[in-house]
Amino acid sequence: MAKYDLKDDSVVVIIGSGAGGGTLANELCQKGFKVVLLEAGKHQSSATFVNDEWPAFKQLAWLDKRTTSGSWRVAKDFPNLPAWTCKTVGGTTTHWAGASLRFQEHEFKASSTYANVSGANLLDWPLTLAELEPYYAKAETKMGVTRTNDIPGLPGNNNFKVMYNGATRVGYQTVHTGRMAINSRPRDDRSACWQLGFCFQGCKSGAKWSTLYTEIPKAQKTGKLDLRAQAQVLQIIHDDSGKVTGVLYADKTGAHNVQRARIVCVAGNSIETARLLLNSHSSRFPDGLANSSGQVGRNYMRHTTGSVYGIFKQPVHMYRGTVMAGYIGDESKLDTKRGFAGGFEFETISLGLPFAAAFLNPGAWGRDYARQLEQFDHMAGMWIVGEDMPQETNRITLHPTEKDQYGLPIPNVHYDDHANDLAMRNYAFKRGADIYNAVGATETIAVPPYPSTHNLGTARMSEKPGDGVCNKWGQTHDIKNLFISDGSQFTTGGGENPTLTIVTLAIRQADYIAAESAKKNM
Amino acid sequence: MKRREFLKRGAIVAAGTAAAAASGVTVVGYAAGEAVKLAVFDQHEGATLLKMARQIFPHDRLNDSYYWKVVEDLDHEAAATPATAKLLHDGVASLDQAQAAKFVTLSPDEQVAVLTKIDTSPFFQKVQSTAIVSLYNNHDVWRQFGYPGASYPFGGYIHHGFNDLNWLPDPSETASPKPARG
Numbered sequence: 098m099a100k101y102d103l104k105d106d107s108v109v110v111i112i113g114s115g116a117g118g119g120t121l122a123n124e125l126c127q128k129g130f131k132v133v134l135l136e137a138g139k140h141q142s143s144a145t146f147v148n149d150e151w152p153a154f155k156q157l158a159w160l161d162k163r164t165t166s167g168s169w170r171v172a173k174d175f176p177n178l179p180a181w182t183c184k185t186v187g188g189t190t191t192h193w194a195g196a197s198l199r200f201q202e203h204e205f206k207a208s209s210t211y212a213n214v215s216g217a218n219l220l221d222w223p224l225t226l227a228e229l230e231p232y233y234a235k236a237e238t239k240m241g242v243t244r245t246n247d248i249p250g251l252p253g254n255n256n257f258k259v260m261y262n263g264a265t266r267v268g269y270q271t272v273h274t275g276r277m278a279i280n281s282r283p284r285d286d287r288s289a290c291w292q293l294g295f296c297f298q299g300c301k302s303g304a305k306w307s308t309l310y311t312e313i314p315k316a317q318k319t320g321k322l323d324l325r326a327q328a329q330v331l332q333i334i335h336d337d338s339g340k341v342t343g344v345l346y347a348d349k350t351g352a353h354n355v356q357r358a359r360i361v362c363v364a365g366n367s368i369e370t371a372r373l374l375l376n377s378h379s380s381r382f383p384d385g386l387a388n389s390s391g392q393v394g395r396n397y398m399r400h401t402t403g404s405v406y407g408i409f410k411q412p413v414h415m416y417r418g419t420v421m422a423g424y425i426g427d428e429s430k431l432d433t434k435r436g437f438a439g440g441f442e443f444e445t446i447s448l449g450l451p452f453a454a455a456f457l458n459p460g461a462w463g464r465d466y467a468r469q470l471e472q473f474d475h476m477a478g479m480w481i482v483g484e485d486m487p488q489e490t491n492r493i494t495l496h497p498t499e500k501d502q503y504g505l506p507i508p509n510v511h512y513d514d515h516a517n518d519l520a521m522r523n524y525a526f527k528r529g530a531d532i533y534n535a536v537g538a539t540e541t542i543a544v545p546p547y548p549s550t551h552n553l554g555t556a557r558m559s560e561k562p563g564d565g566v567c568n569k570w571g572q573t574h575d576i577k578n579l580f581i582s583d584g585s586q587f588t589t590g591g592g593e594n595p596t597l598t599i600v601t602l603a604i605r606q607a608d609y610i611a612a613e614s615a616k617k618n619m
Numbered sequence: 620m621k622r623r624e625f626l627k628r629g630a631i632v633a634a635g636t637a638a639a640a641a642s643g644v645t646v647v648g649y650a651a652g653e654a655v656k657l658a659v660f661d662q663h664e665g666a667t668l669l670k671m672a673r674q675i676f677p678h679d680r681l682n683d684s685y686y687w688k689v690v691e692d693l694d695h696e697a698a699a700t701p702a703t704a705k706l707l708h709d710g711v712a713s714l715d716q717a718q719a720a721k722f723v724t725l726s727p728d729e730q731v732a733v734l735t736k737i738d739t740s741p742f743f744q745k746v747q748s749t750a751i752v753s754l755y756n757n758h759d760v761w762r763q764f765g766y767p768g769a770s771y772p773f774g775g776y777i778h779h780g781f782n783d784l785n786w787l788p789d790p791s792e793t794a795s796p797k798p799a800r801g
Contacts (some may be wrong), residue, residue: 413784
């Protein structure tokens with residue numbers, strides 16, 4: 098493993114080691130770049146993962162305090178936990194479920210396709226599906242996505258059987274075990290899925306793609322990667338010309354270091370990426386870095402989500418096997434006759450008993466709730482994931498008074514549900530219940546959103562510098578050698594789980610950085 | 620910090636329960652009341668919090684020992700944080716003042732009615748959030764609810780019933796391919 102000097106200003110610094118940062122690090126190392134990868138969390142492994150929900154949450158989740166505001170129910174149920182993301186090497190790819198769906202063509206043109214959705218700050222992406230297709234293909238190959246590259250689908254578990262039978266009985270056509278970055282057979286020196294049932298707690302078989310044990314060790318093998326765990330970046334530093342020159346970070350002892358850099362790429366997941374840009378304000382950039390548009394932190398998206406659980410007379414044991422074991426694609430289309438713009442998917446989901454008690458109906462108590470929990474092994478579950486509308490006022494801001502352990506303002510996450518989001522969620526709740534009722538559910542439960550796992554849009558791409566933070570390559574409009582490399586760059590959210598698109602954009606960004614460097618444009 | 624303490628407590632409860640099970644000490648010992656050593660609460664407060672925890676998550680299949688665990692965890696939190704101790708002392712007093720008779724002597728329906736009126740209060744939410752972890756992160760409770768916990772010790776469910784549901788037809792093989800061999 099490489100070890101670069103703090104004063105070495107020929108390195109690329111990448112902040113965050115998840116889907117965006119971890120992938121970008123490997124891609125750049127493969128091209129011969131010197132990369133310093135700074136990760137705020139500790140280094141775990143399949144061996145140290147704990148398959149027990151609360152301890153695993155404590156081991157992997159980003160638990161630094163955040164505050165919330167807005168009409169979303171998360172602000173009431175989880176006021177200091179707006180997002181369920183990770184602080185660990187590999188980032189949220191340790192926790193993700195593996196669903197890997199391409200965005201659809203029209204989703205890159207949300208503004209022109211959905212026309213005027215009142216109150217939404219819609220914008221077309223400055224790129225098209227056609228431009229991304231070759232990179233989507235590379236990402237699918239890299240991640241070993243099932244149902245691509247002749248990789249068979251995963252076998253469906255009990256939770257999927259219930260979904261499949263219900264969905265086909267109500268007339269859905271596209272129902273299968275999904276496109277998953279989980280090995281259905283051994284591949285890339287990783288085993289096939291053992292159906293452990295703890296995808297959210299870190300995959301102990303390594304069958305599920307995570308940068309922790311794919312991209313990062315591959316990058317290390319090149320001898321070009323300097324991975325520093327427990328390194329919390331506090332500020333991005335620039336010179337008088339406005340170019341970034343490095344980052345200030347606290348190491349695990351709390352000591353402050355400045356790592357010089359020729360290029361800085363930010364991939365801290367949307368809340369932290371925006372917070373870092375805002376916290377990096379200076380006399381030259383009083384509103385934060387790359388924020389001449391005023392859009393940093395704005396247009397925060399989290400997908401329209403919710404879950405439906407069904408209770409059945411006979412056992413299901415939903416917790417056995419892949420968490421996201423099934424997929425229904427029929428509702429992902431554009432069809433405004435349903436009463437909303439955008440589309441959504443149903444995907445199976447399951448929780449263990451500890452999290453079912455905490456998340457099935459936050460705040461609920463009493464005889465009815467206890468009775469539902471007693472039927473835990475007779476439950477099937479599905480998750481709703483759909484496009485939410487970007488709104489300028491849904492945003493990450495710096496808290497006016499509260500500071501973190503480093504003395505920096507903590508983030509506040511403000512989110513108001515848009516009328517379109519509510520219409521989509523209510524429609525999906527109803528259709529989800531129809532699916533379970535079609536196979537004899539004695540009861541269905543509509544579950545409000547969990548803390549956000551898909552955090553998007555806080556430094557969005559735009560054609561014009563005034564509309565967003567970065568261009569189609571993730572390069573900030575204001576600062577040539579500063580890049581956004583995570584889901585923050587999404588112009589709109591699409592209806593699909595975002596990881597595949599984040600990885601796709603990271604591969605493409607690496608090509609761009611290499612090409613621009615060769616042209617001496619950086 | 621609060622959240623971390625909350626989670627830490629959960630982990631300790633789980634570890635303690637596992638240790639008790641492993642050493643052959645049965646949790647029934649807690650049910651007698653005097654076996655539960657409370658540092659902060661007196662016996663009446665303990666008994667009141669016990670009834671309250673049971674009304675919040677009433678499972679007839681669980682005996683009082685599981686709910687005493689909730690009281691014990693609240694007692695630990697109160698011992699560590701004076702503000703929590705005050706919140707809980709005052710909360711118990713308010714439950715007793717809600718009706719002419721003390722909370723523990725009320726009928727279950729009356730207890731529920733009292734709790735319904737205060738279920739958005741910090742006192743109620745403290746007891747509820749502690750109970751969620753104390754009860755449902757207890758491995759003995761898992762067994763009674765049919766949740767086995769980690770599956771990697773036996774190699775996951777790939778050969779242990781991940782798809783054994785037989786009251787519905789199997790999906791088509793296109794939708795759900797057979798598991799890979801080997």
